[in-house]
Amino acid sequence: MGLSNSSNRLRTALRGERTYEKRKILVLGCMGSGKTTLCRMLAKSANAQLCPARFYKHTIENNLLEICKEIYRIACAHNIIGSQQFEGDMTILMNFRHKEDLHKNAVEAMKRIIKSNLYSEIVKDKKRILDLPYNAPYFMTNYERILDSRFYPTDADLTIIYSQTVGVNFQSIDVGVVRYELYELPGHHIFRRYWTEFYPNTNVIIFLIDLSDLCRAAMYDGGHLQDKVRKILLAVTMSKLLHNTSFILLFNKRDLLEEIGAGFSFAGLGAGMKSWESAEKYYMEQCQSAVPPTNEVYQHIMSLTKKPDMNTTLFESLEKIFQSGVRSLDLE
Ligand SMILES: Nc1nc2c(ncn2[C@@H]2O[C@H](COP(=O)(O)OP(=O)(O)O)[C@@H](O)[C@H]2O)c(=O)[nH]1
């Protein structure tokens, strides 16, 4: 017995392997709440192996393409243009199939739409900007570089892009002697029913909540967002497989809530909802009440894309969860 243990240790030493204390972490939340962004930022801050930036080139170009189509669609819907205008450009974009590089016809069509006054007309009314993907302003200022034939994605591009996660995004991150095994599970409802398969032996669930939902019409008057996040969270926290699991509720996209919330009416949420601050407080209380008192829960407000330095603090906070007796964390 003793001999086989020491020969195992010797084999491990010869291979240069270290033994780590493993922590299993599930990153959950609805689509677009920031799960992939969080995993990528955590991996980067710990110098973990990342997918090379060139792999994202097509996704970034596709994001820009989709934004151009959306600008056109919204401009038509709000009678900012007649459907004949930009018809040729839209035909090119609708029929576009991605090859290795963007075809110059597609590049020119996109540039014509972006350089026109459509975008500025759309965003004049704050309500309309909500129809556009959140990353639209970034793409509107960076399109020349992205459409250049020598384009190579930057770190900022990788933070801002959006592509739906399909399957499981697994990331192993080593910090000292601890190996965080991060599983990002896709947030779309067709995948949510499989989340439970990953529950056994989970130490921590990081659950992301998009605060900018509070400024969306679908959150009010029985819209599909009303109560949605709380119900999803409740379904997770009620699982018997997670009775020993700690929860970190990350209320993300505060930057958007502040930006859009300034001119938004939150009255539909409940009596006394006069500002985005009161709406945020209400939403946080709603979500926290979905976690049973027997589970440890920590909640934090943040803007992942605006405050990238929070990663280190998150690691420290995660580590605190594994130390006994620590009941409160401070990420901000
Ligand atoms: N403005 C803003 N955008 C964010 C923030 N966090 C993430 N995003 C953007 O939201 C989109 C969806 O993020 P992603 O991580 O892919 O969401 P997932 O579906 O939960 O994995 C991406 O375009 C991100 O750049 C934030 O704090 N503020």
Ligand SMILES: [Mg+2]
């Ligand atoms: Mg994702």
